[in-house]
Amino acid sequence: xxxxxxxxxxxxxxxxxxxxxxxxxxxxxxxxxxxxxxxxxxxxxxxxxxxxxxxxxxxxxxxxxxxxxxxxxxxxxxxxxxxxxxxxxxxxxxxxxxxxxxxxxxxxxxxxxxxxxxxxxxxxxxxxxxxxxxxxxxxxxxxxxxxxxxxxxxxxxxxxxxxxxxxxxxxxxxxxxxxxxxxxxxxxxxxxxxxxxxxxxxxxxxxxxxxxx
Amino acid sequence: xxxxxxxxxxxxxxxxxxxxxxxxxxxxxxxxxxxxxxxxxxxxxxxxxxxxxxxxxxxxxxxxxxxxxxxxxxxxxxxxxxxxxxxxxxxxxxxxxxxxxxxxxxxxxxxxxxxxxxxxxxxxxxxxxxxxxxxxxxxxxxxxxxxxxxxxxxxxxxxxxxxx
Amino acid sequence: xxxxxxxxxxxxxxxxxxxxxxxxxxxxxxxxxxxxxxxxxxxxxxxxxxxxxxxxxxxxxxxxxxxxxxxxxxxxxxxxxxxxxxxxxxxxxxxxxxxxxxxxxxxxxxxxxxxxxxxxxxxxxxxxxxxxxxxxxxxxxxxxxxxxxxxxxxxxxxxxxxxxxxxxxxxxxxxxxxxxxxxxxxxxxxxxxxxxxxxxxxxxxxxxxxxxxxxxxxxxxxxxxxxxxxxxxxxxxxxxxxxxxxxxxxxxxxxxxxxxxxxxxxxxxxxxxxxxxxxxxxxxxxxxxxxxxxxxxxxxxxxxxxxxxxxxxxxxxxxxxxxxxxxxxxxxxxxxxxxxxxxxxxxxxxxxxxxxxxxxxxxxxxxxxxxxxxxxxxxxxxxxxxxxxxxxxxxxxxxxxxxxxxxxxxxxxxxxxxxxxxxx
Numbered sequence: 001x002x003x004x005x006x007x008x009x010x011x012x013x014x015x016x017x018x019x020x021x022x023x024x025x026x027x028x029x030x031x032x033x034x035x036x037x038x039x040x041x042x043x044x045x046x047x048x049x050x051x052x053x054x055x056x057x058x059x060x061x062x063x064x065x066x067x068x069x070x071x072x073x074x075x076x077x078x079x080x081x082x083x084x085x086x087x088x089x090x091x092x093x094x095x096x097x098x099x100x101x102x103x104x105x106x107x108x109x110x111x112x113x114x115x116x117x118x119x120x121x122x123x124x125x126x127x128x129x130x131x132x133x134x135x136x137x138x139x140x141x142x143x144x145x146x147x148x149x150x151x152x153x154x155x156x157x158x159x160x161x162x163x164x165x166x167x168x169x170x171x172x173x174x175x176x177x178x179x180x181x182x183x184x185x186x187x188x189x190x191x192x193x194x195x196x197x198x199x200x201x202x203x204x205x206x207x208x209x210x211x212x213x
Numbered sequence: 214x215x216x217x218x219x220x221x222x223x224x225x226x227x228x229x230x231x232x233x234x235x236x237x238x239x240x241x242x243x244x245x246x247x248x249x250x251x252x253x254x255x256x257x258x259x260x261x262x263x264x265x266x267x268x269x270x271x272x273x274x275x276x277x278x279x280x281x282x283x284x285x286x287x288x289x290x291x292x293x294x295x296x297x298x299x300x301x302x303x304x305x306x307x308x309x310x311x312x313x314x315x316x317x318x319x320x321x322x323x324x325x326x327x328x329x330x331x332x333x334x335x336x337x338x339x340x341x342x343x344x345x346x347x348x349x350x351x352x353x354x355x356x357x358x359x360x361x362x363x364x365x366x367x368x369x370x371x372x373x374x375x376x377x
Numbered sequence: 378x379x380x381x382x383x384x385x386x387x388x389x390x391x392x393x394x395x396x397x398x399x400x401x402x403x404x405x406x407x408x409x410x411x412x413x414x415x416x417x418x419x420x421x422x423x424x425x426x427x428x429x430x431x432x433x434x435x436x437x438x439x440x441x442x443x444x445x446x447x448x449x450x451x452x453x454x455x456x457x458x459x460x461x462x463x464x465x466x467x468x469x470x471x472x473x474x475x476x477x478x479x480x481x482x483x484x485x486x487x488x489x490x491x492x493x494x495x496x497x498x499x500x501x502x503x504x505x506x507x508x509x510x511x512x513x514x515x516x517x518x519x520x521x522x523x524x525x526x527x528x529x530x531x532x533x534x535x536x537x538x539x540x541x542x543x544x545x546x547x548x549x550x551x552x553x554x555x556x557x558x559x560x561x562x563x564x565x566x567x568x569x570x571x572x573x574x575x576x577x578x579x580x581x582x583x584x585x586x587x588x589x590x591x592x593x594x595x596x597x598x599x600x601x602x603x604x605x606x607x608x609x610x611x612x613x614x615x616x617x618x619x620x621x622x623x624x625x626x627x628x629x630x631x632x633x634x635x636x637x638x639x640x641x642x643x644x645x646x647x648x649x650x651x652x653x654x655x656x657x658x659x660x661x662x663x664x665x666x667x668x669x670x671x672x673x674x675x676x677x678x679x680x681x682x683x684x685x686x687x688x689x690x691x692x693x694x695x696x697x698x699x700x701x702x703x704x705x706x707x708x709x710x711x712x713x714x715x716x717x718x719x720x721x722x723x724x725x726x727x728x729x730x731x732x733x734x735x736x737x738x739x740x741x742x743x744x745x746x747x748x749x750x751x752x753x754x755x756x757x758x759x760x761x762x763x764x765x766x767x768x769x770x771x772x773x774x775x776x777x778x779x780x781x782x783x784x785x786x787x788x789x790x791x792x793x794x795x796x797x798x799x800x801x
Contacts, residue, residue: 137405139405139778141779143735144735144736162493171713172526173527173758173777173778175526183492238499239497239499239500240498243501243502243503245502245505245801247508248600250553250562250564250601251599251600252562252564253565253566253605255569281681317722317747318681318722319674319681319707319720320572320749321573321616321674322674322707324593324617325632325660326658328614328632328635329658332635332636350635351593352632356572356588361768363746
């Protein structure tokens with residue numbers, strides 16, 4: 001009896017230690033965040049996956065810049081990408097040859113899309129960026145070099161349920177124009193084509209950077 | 214498993230976001246500001262007013278200037294020579310030089326410009342032996358144009374210094 | 378009886394000298410649905426129409442009123458946000474006017490966000506007798522503030538100079554009016570020219586230049602009592618007054634040695650401190666929002682250009698701010714201290730221009746030929762200025778977002794606008 005109790009306690013400890021070891025090995029405690037540079041062209045609007053930003057939103061620290069490594073970023077020269085008329089990503093293809101820079105950009109992206117399954121996320125990110133960009137009107141008479149970050153909550157049907165300013169540009173009219181653009185978009189129709197897992201892992205909360213320079 | 218760990222992070226962030234987005238409606242109450250206003254009327258003593266409607270200018274000398282300039286032209290110098298002569302003939306004569314500008318440009322800058330035009334006239338008179346205390350300079354900027362109109366013909370008549 | 382009195386009051390107001398015309402709105406306005414306020418129809422209509430005009434004048438709003446909305450929405454208790462979104466409405470305003478005793482009107486209003494699907498503001502304003510317009514302006518400012526994050530300026534006031542004829546004599550008046558040109562009152566009536574009106578930071582006193590003594594002199598006048606005094610008593614010409622942001626100093630242009638130089642007058646002990654000393658013209662001083670710098674026009678480069686003096690640094694050379702064009706004058710700082718607004722001559726035409734400190738070029742904001750005297754609203758978003766149209770002076774406004782409006786006078790000529798600080 002005595003032996004049995006000791007044996008049970010030992011088993012429990014053993015189990016806990018082994019379980020944590022196994023969990024560690026499979027990556028449950030994985031915390032390293034690596035930047036995934038997608039394209040090296042200049043940013044116009046970039047989409048950042050919120051879940052990888054290890055910043056408490058309660059502290060809106062502008063002083064402490066967000067470390068670049070902690071984001072999944074997708075960069076595009078969005079002002080040069082033609083607005084797709086439908087939500088099918090294939091619609092990008094006819095416009096490829098317009099600008100050399102652009103075609104290079106898109107072919108890089110196509111490789112991405114063809115390569116792996118994970119690039120579905122990039123596909124949707126691009127569509128989000130594109131939709132918001134076509135809704136965005138940069139205010140008149142505003143100085144150059146302004147950048148702001150918005151935090152957006154989207155429900156699984158693609159409806160934007162909350163927009164908040166995460167990092168102000170310092171110019172209220174610029175910030176307002178960005179918020180206005182996101183609110184005007186209201187719903188991303190293509191969310192219906194997204195599987196639930198993808199939505200949960202990537203698109204429930206996103207961060208958008210507005211950088212028109 | 215990687216994805217699972219990501220989910221944990223999402224949960225963390227979205228939980229905090231929920232707290233942020235739950236911010237309540239902005240409630241305010243205020244009362245309208247009350248103000249009183251008093252009106253003042255100033256009537257000006259007759260002798261201190263330079264009247265531009267009644268006094269014929271032709272009896273007095275007027276010199277004209279270029280836009281944003283206060284240099285005397287040769288024609289102006291001819292006019293001023295006769296002023297010097299008249300002042301030498303009448304040693305008791307005191308004169309006032311009033312500088313003016315056309316409507317272009319800002320009012321305060323034009324006030325200063327009018328002063329410079331008056332000063333240019335005064336400087337010439339002093340150089341020609343007129344005593345400093347016989348000449349007073351003031352400026353009216355663009356406030357009292359001689360001719361109304363927004364064209365060069367009117368403007369050139371308004372960029373002037375009047376000697377009374 | 379009270380109703381008749383009230384109608385008469387409204388009529389009087391509509392008879393104001395300045396008439397507001399909105400000529401252009403910006404291309405990306407917020408769309409707000411304004412439902413008729415519950416309560417007495419007459420007051421409700423008046424308040425709604427004032428709010429509508431106020432918001433449209435900002436250039437940042439387009440207003441849908443009750444008649445443009447579906448009837449069922451108007452009478453629904455619960456808002457059907459989806460219907461509003463289909464109409465492109467971003468925000469919804471609903472309000473109640475409580476006027477059971479007509480001398481005390483209270484307005485309560487709620488603002489709803491059609492995307493967030495919730496109430497974002499709930500406010501109550503207590504009016505005072507015969508100030509319905511002010512009450513409506515307070516509502517407009519609350520809406521503007523909630524949606525744009527900037528304080529509204531509908532409840533602020535404006536000074537301007539009017540010139541008219543009484544018989545054959547010219548009459549100059551220094552006027553005070555609401556920011557929409559209504560409710561005007563005469564502060565000073567004179568038969569000599571008045572220029573350069575400016576406000577003290579608490580908006581209780583004003584300073585201006587009057588030629589009533591035959592020589593330009595700066596006067597300080599209390600708005601409420603009408604008591605006035607000459608700022609500096611001497612025999613020289615003085616002009617261009619500007620109060621410091623703390624209200625303790627007044628910068629002036631003195632012509633003490635014949636030439637225009639900038640001085641600072643301590644309003645408590647009347648001490649004068651000389652700021653500029655140059656043989657060319659130095660005038661049109663204005664204070665930076667933090668009160669540490671003074672901006673002025675100087676002819677020291679051969680043409681009027683803008684310079685800045687740092688008051689904290691002893692004896693520093695003024696820093697030249699403008700290099701493009703050969704006429705840059707009458708500048709003032711944006712309240713955010715991001716840049717300056719001034720008069721610029723470009724190809725023989727005078728326009729109002731904006732220059733940000735981090736940019737090396739200026740942006741023209743207006744397009745007529747003889748624009749002058751820009752004055753910036755306290756929120757920095759609107760600039761009111763004077764223009765000439767068919768030889769007649771009138772006031773016009775432009776917002777940074779690109780909306781334009783005009784405030785022509787129904788009689789005579791108006792000019793020299795000066796915007797007050799916040800009054801609420």
